[in-house]
Amino acid sequence: MHRAGRAIAGGRSEAMSASPLRRAFSCRLLVQSIMDHMNFGITLSNRAVPLGLCSVRDLLALADAVEACPALDSVWCGDALFVNRRLDALTLLAAVAGRTERVLLGPACMGSFALRNPLVFAYEWASLDVLSNGRTRLVACAGGGSSALWQAEGEALGIAAGERRRRMIENIHVLRHLWTKDNEPFVGQFTSFSNVTLEPKPVQSPCPIWLATDSAGRFWRLGVCAYARRKDCGRLDDALRRPTRIQTVMGVHPAGRP
Structure with missing residues (x-):
């Protein structure tokens, strides 16, 4: 790039x-x-359906068009729970998975990731990876914002605003644990379990997890790449170089990461 x-x-x-x-x-x-x-992809506007701006058929037809276009290689959609109206991301991606064979599938940013039960989500995402024959790209993020709607969303689910980032990081570790281990205990700040084995496992091993963040600190803590959004040109150059610099220091192989 x-x-x-x-x-x-x-x-x-x-x-x-x-x-x-x-x-x-x-x-x-x-x-x-x-x-x-x-690489280029298309983000489906899953907000447009409940807003009455398009139909489900329109969204799926656009996904079909991306599948047929060799210049495009991925289909994405937005994600949130109660902050704004939209079709559920996992349900929409599963529908697209069932009618495509080539394109990668994922959320542009999984804004509800920190709010979801990580054991249930690990099962759902592994199933999506199986349904798509290993074409998923999970883009995790903490979500949240300064508006009252974000505050109300967290409170409704019993999650404080200050916990989102820590929950996001722990949830990533829970997913990796369940996708690679059988019947091994996990002890975390928010989630702990034992005698649990997840089946099916994802087709991909490892199953890719990308991180949507502007924070260099979270690059280091997770050892994963991220995508940069809404950057001016001056900041974009550094954002694109940063993952490679950190991977070099950590000895992380960048294959398969953005």
């Missing part, structure tokens, strides 16, 4: 003063450079 970004910046200035033929050739090289270094 970084090399593609530099190609865009440099190629644009050259192309502006070049002949039409050279500009066309430069643009073709820029597009090829982008396609070589970046």
Whole structure:
């Protein structure tokens, strides 16, 4: 992605003063450079259905179009519980999994991740990975915000706002534990259990868990990559470099991570 970004910046200035033929050739090289270094997907607006802006059939038709388009490789959707109206992310992704064979599937950001029971969620996500034959990408995040709606959502589920990030981190460890171990105890701050074996296990081993965060500290604590959103160009360059720097120090192999 970084090399593609530099190609865009440099190629644009050259192309502006070049002949039409050279500009066309430069643009073709820029597009090829982008396609070589970046993957593209579509986020389904699962809020649009309860808002009356589109039908379920419209959403599924868009997923079919992504499956048929070789330039696109993934289908995503939003996630939240009570803060805003939307179709449940897991249910929608399962519907898409049943009618596609190629595209990756995941939440753009699993905003309810810290609020969900991690044992139940581990079972649900493993089932989705089986249904999709190993095409899931779980993007975890703490969720939350400053509005009264976020506060009310947490209170309704008995989860304090200050616990979200710690619960998110612990839930990730619970998922990894259940997906890789059988009948082994787990002791955490919020979740503890013993004599539990999860079946089915995910098809993927390890099953990818990505983290949506702007915090360098959480990169280090989890040893996973993250995606950057709503970045200006100056900050985006550092955000793209940061996971690689941390992986190098930690000795983490970046294969299969964004």
